Amino acid sequence: xxxxxxxxxxGWGGQEIRILTESKGMMARGHHVTIISPAEAPIHAEAxxxxxxxxALPIGRKKLKGMFALKRWLKQNPVDVINPHSSPDxxxxxxxxxxxxxxxxxxxxxxxxxxxxxxxxTRWLYETAARHVVTTGEKLRQTLxxxxxxxxxxxxxxxxxxxxEQFFPGDKQAARQQLSLPQDKLIxxxxxxxxSWKGHDYLLQALAALKRDDVMLLxxxxxxxxxxxxxxxxxxxxxxxxxxxxxxxxxxxxxxxxDLFVLPSYANEGVPQSIxxxxxxxxxxxxxxxxxxxxxxxxxxTGLIVPPKDSVALQHAISRLLDDANCRxxxxxxxxxxALEHFTLARMVDKMERIxxxxxx
Numbered sequence: 001x002x003x004x005x006x007x008x009x010x011g012w013g014g015q016e017i018r019i020l021t022e023s024k025g026m027m028a029r030g031h032h033v034t035i036i037s038p039a040e041a042p043i044h045a046e047a048x049x050x051x052x053x054x055x056a057l058p059i060g061r062k063k064l065k066g067m068f069a070l071k072r073w074l075k076q077n078p079v080d081v082i083n084p085h086s087s088p089d090x091x092x093x094x095x096x097x098x099x100x101x102x103x104x105x106x107x108x109x110x111x112x113x114x115x116x117x118x119x120x121x122t123r124w125l126y127e128t129a130a131r132h133v134v135t136t137g138e139k140l141r142q143t144l145x146x147x148x149x150x151x152x153x154x155x156x157x158x159x160x161x162x163x164x165e166q167f168f169p170g171d172k173q174a175a176r177q178q179l180s181l182p183q184d185k186l187i188x189x190x191x192x193x194x195x196s197w198k199g200h201d202y203l204l205q206a207l208a209a210l211k212r213d214d215v216m217l218l219x220x221x222x223x224x225x226x227x228x229x230x231x232x233x234x235x236x237x238x239x240x241x242x243x244x245x246x247x248x249x250x251x252x253x254x255x256x257x258x259d260l261f262v263l264p265s266y267a268n269e270g271v272p273q274s275i276x277x278x279x280x281x282x283x284x285x286x287x288x289x290x291x292x293x294x295x296x297x298x299x300x301x302t303g304l305i306v307p308p309k310d311s312v313a314l315q316h317a318i319s320r321l322l323d324d325a326n327c328r329x330x331x332x333x334x335x336x337x338x339a340l341e342h343f344t345l346a347r348m349v350d351k352m353e354r355i356x357x358x359x360x361x
Contacts, residue, residue, distance in 0.1 A: 001026075001031045001032070001080040001081060001356055001357070001360060002031070002032045002078070002079045002080045003023075003026060003031055003032065003033045003034070003079070003080065003081055003083065004033075004034050004035075004036060004074075004079045004082045004083065004104075005019050005022075005023060005034070005035045005036070005083045005084075005085065006035075006036045006059060006070070006082065006083070006084045006085065006089035006090075006092075006093050007019055007036070007037045007041065007043050007084075007085045007086060007089060008037070008038065008059050008060050008061070008085075008087070008088035008089040008092075009037075009041065009043075009060075009085070010040055010041045010042070010060060011042070011193070012042040012043070012193060012223075012247075013192075013193040013195075014111070014160070014272055014274070015085060015111045015112075016042065016043040016046070017273055018111070018160045018273065019035065019043065019085060020035075020043065020046060020047060020050055021160075021162075021163065021345060022161075022348060022349065022352060023035060023047070023052050024050060024051075024052065025161075025345055025346075025348070025349035026349060026352070026353065029349065029353065031353075032053075033053065034052075034053045034054070034055055034079075035047045035052055035053070035054045035055070036054075036055045036056075036057050036070070036073070036089075037054070037055075037056065037057075037089075038056065038058060038059060038060040039056035040060075041060070044056055055073065057069045057070055057073060059088060059089045059092050060088060061088055062088045062091050062092065066092050067091075067092045067095050068096075070092050070093060070096045071096035071099055071100065074096060074097075074100065074104070078104075079104050080104060080356070080360050081104055081105050081106075081107055081359050081360055082097070082104050082107070083106075083107050083108075083109055083356075084106065084108055084109070085109045085111065090106075090108055090125060090129075090130075091125065093106060094125055094129035097129070098129075105131035105132075105359040105360065106129055106130045106131055106359075107130065107131060107132045107133075107134060107355055107356060107359050108125075108126065108129075108130040108132070108133045108134070109133075109134045109136075110133060110134065110135045110136070110140060111135075111136050111270050112140075112268045112269065112270055113139070113143070113267070113268060113269055113270065113290060113291035113292070114267070114268050115143075115147065116144065116148055118147070118148055118149075123148070126144075126150055127150060127151070130154075132154060132155070132156065132355055132358070132359055133150070133154060133155045134155075134156055134157075134158050134352070134355060135155060135156070135157050135158070135270070135292075136157070136158065136159055136160055136292065137157055137159055137270045137271045137292020137295050138157040138292060138295060139291060139292040139294070139295065140270055140291060140292055141155045141156070141157040156351070156355060157292075158348060158352055159270075159271045159276075159292070159295065159296075159342065159348065160270070160271060160273050160276065160343065161343055161344050161345040161346065161347050161348025161349065162273065162276045162280055162339070162343055162344065162345060163345045164280060164340065164345070166252060167255070167277045167280040167281055168280060169256070169280075169281055169282035169332075169336065170252070170253070170256035170281070171256070172256060172257060172259075175253045175254075175256035175257040178253055179253055179254065181216070181218075181243075181257050182216065184214075185214055185216040186214055186215050186216070186259050186260070186322050187215075187216045187217075187218060187257060187258045187259050187260075188203075188207070188215060188216070188217045188218070188258065188259070188261075188262055188318060188322075189217070189218040189219075189220065189254065189255065189257075189258035189260070189261055189262070189278075189283075190203060190217075190218070190219055190220065190221075190274075191220040191221055191254065191261075191274040191277070191278070192220075192263060192265075192272070193221050193222070193223040194219075194221055194222055194223030194224065194225040194226050195223050195224060196225055197266055197267040197268050198225075198263065198265050199263070199266055199288070199308070199309070200219060200225065200229055200264075201229070201232055202264045202266075202309060202310070202311045202314055203217070203262055203264050203311075203314065204229070204233060204238060205236070205311035205314075205315075206264075206311045206312075206314040206315035206318055207236075207242075207315075207318075208236040208237070209311065209315045210315060210318065210319060210322075212322075213241075215241065216241055216242075216243065217238070217241060217242045217243070218243050218245070218257070218258065219242060219243070219244045220244075220245055220246075220247075220248055220251065220254050221246070221247060222246045222247045226244075229244070230244070251274075251277060252277075252281065255277060255278050255281040255283060256281055258278075258281075258283055259283075259322070259328060260283065260284055260286065260318065260321050261274075261275070261278035261283040261284070261285050261286070262286045262287070262318065263275055263285070263286075263287045263293075264286070264287065264288055264306070264308065264314055265287065265288055265290045265291075265293070265308070266290060266308035266309050267290060267308075268290075268291070269290045269291030269292070269293055270291050270292050271291070271292045271293065271295055271296050271343070275287060275293065275296055275297060276296060276339055276343045279332075279335035279336060279338065279339040279343070280339045280340070280343075281336075282332040282333065282336045283332050283335070284303050284304075284321055284327070284328045284329075284330075284331035284332045284335065285302060285303030285304075285331070285335060286304045286305075286306060286317045286318060286321065287304075287305060287306075288305065288306060288307065288308040289305050289307075289308070290308055293305075296335075296338070296339070296342075296343065297335075301331070301334055301338075302331055302334050302335035302338055303331050303335060304317045304320070304321065304331075
């Protein structure tokens with residue numbers, strides 16, 4: 001197949017990483033994949049870096065210029081299926097296809113748990129313009145069926161798959177030595193774009209309440225909340241205990257160096273890739289019941305679930321796991337086995353390939 005992904009977002013996070021990972025998986029099976037995005041979007045440069053064909057078009061906003069640019073490109077480059085990922089490019093792709101005599105089918109991906117408006121135009125976008133809709137978790141799928149009234153057979157849940165050759169358990173001491181991290185600390189970690197809803201501030205509050213000198217926090221990632229978080233770390237007196245190394249091309253050793261992974265999100269989640277990566281590295285997880293997180297983090301089985309925006313509950317959960325090495329090991333082992341069964345790259349590509357083929361028929 002000749003598959004086109006469109007992405008309007010000029011941000012960087014799990015959604016963009018999934019597009020790139022899925023694209024490489026499809027290319028490995030002999031399909032041709034192209035990613036269309038604004039020139040300034042990080043995914044454009046990253047696609048080129050990873051050897052994925054990339055086209056820059058002005059699709060970052062819902063404007064006629066972008067719609068006509070996309071329509072012209074599609075007429076000059078016939079494709080088998082279009083997979084839009086954000087709202088602006090979904091609208092532009094759908095309207096461009098309306099103006100074409102023989103448009104390709106659209107498979108719309110829905111990555112986050114933010115509510116979708118219940119109005120006529122949005123219903124047209126999801127039910128009529130899109131041949132099929134893919135969500136990144138079953139809870140997201142059920143929400144579209146229950147709250148928006150979309151037909152169940154029109155939507156499929158395809159959780160993000162992680163490359164098991166890139167994420168796996170490793171030697172903790174060796175990872176810490178490689179990263180110049182202390183060997184005598186218990187290390188809590190979070191890997192996420194620094195956005196407010198990822199819950200970093202609640203994690204910092206929980207860490208401050210612990211009042212433990214033997215604990216260190218790794219905040220891996222970058223984003224719009226960077227300066228605010230640095231200020232918050234200073235206000236809470238946590239500077240000696242917190243390290244913010246920024247974005248990392250190779251995340252695996254940072255995960256392997258941790259004792260515990262925490263993601264206290266309070267909005268806009270599917271199944272976060274960082275949680276799945278941490279599970280494949282054998283880490284116990286603490287998170288919240290947002291989006292489809294509970295499809296990966298099963299309370300008292302692969303980790304602990306705490307209420308969102310509750311730093312006290314988060315503190316208690318962290319304290320419990322820091323004090324119980326056996327529980328950490330048990331949750332980590334169970335999470336690793338569960339991720340290997342349900343969240344691999346091959347499983348994701350298998351499902352997406354079938355959906356694309358069916359849409360083409």
